[in-house]
Amino acid sequence: ADELIIIFLAVSPSMILYMIYNFDVIFISLVILSLLLLEAKKVRWSAITFGAAALTKLMSFILLPIIIPTIKGKREKITYIAISVGLFCLVNIALYALSPIIFPQTYLHHAEWGLEDSWLIYLFPDESSWNTAKLMSLILMAYALLKVYLSKIGDVYERCFMAFTAFLLTNYVFTPQMFLWLLPFLAIMRYIPWTYFIVEFANAGIILTWFSVPDPVKAYSLPQNLALLRAIALFIMLIQVYLSARRREK
Numbered sequence: 001a002d003e004l005i006i007i008f009l010a011v012s013p014s015m016i017l018y019m020i021y022n023f024d025v026i027f028i029s030l031v032i033l034s035l036l037l038l039e040a041k042k043v044r045w046s047a048i049t050f051g052a053a054a055l056t057k058l059m060s061f062i063l064l065p066i067i068i069p070t071i072k073g074k075r076e077k078i079t080y081i082a083i084s085v086g087l088f089c090l091v092n093i094a095l096y097a098l099s100p101i102i103f104p105q106t107y108l109h110h111a112e113w114g115l116e117d118s119w120l121i122y123l124f125p126d127e128s129s130w131n132t133a134k135l136m137s138l139i140l141m142a143y144a145l146l147k148v149y150l151s152k153i154g155d156v157y158e159r160c161f162m163a164f165t166a167f168l169l170t171n172y173v174f175t176p177q178m179f180l181w182l183l184p185f186l187a188i189m190r191y192i193p194w195t196y197f198i199v200e201f202a203n204a205g206i207i208l209t210w211f212s213v214p215d216p217v218k219a220y221s222l223p224q225n226l227a228l229l230r231a232i233a234l235f236i237m238l239i240q241v242y243l244s245a246r247r248r249e250k
Contacts, residue, residue, distance in 0.1 A: 024057075120172050161241060210223050
């Protein structure tokens, strides 16, 4: 049954359509490998892998408040942070030294990105209000992640799933390939809720309808309507995973 779940998720529409987009598959592979190494008590190798994941996508750092408490011993906790964060900083410093003008543009490019495939577009359809939307996104994200951090419900995989889901639901950019972050966690949790199928339908539909409208990032366009449906279903899925973990721990 476990193998069937893995195969099912591996050939999911999102995996087929978005596996070659960006570095999301590499990113989540490194995150999962890091967690598996940590579970195998290979703390230093886990930290190195986590640092590599952070170099792929900065968002991996939102998992640190979940990962660190699972490590036994103050020294091991400090070692994990030092290696993972140190590796990230070391590589970034080296890249900055090699290209002090071009390198910062990497981060600025993403920071200046507009709203895309986020439900926030319905509240802030005018591009002139997008800075306010980004501020609202940051506040909601901080609140949602804090709720996950303070909750003790679920194992490390479930809590990482909840943290990533909270991030995706509150971020002002939620491109379809970012949903790939969640698929390995569903496989590890051996849990595919009914909402998954709605999320998959909507997520695949975003790119399949993207070029059918003149302005696909505009509120009420078909791709954005599908993105809204995806957000609603994913929010319900988040609740389902939380409740499933809570029932198991009672």
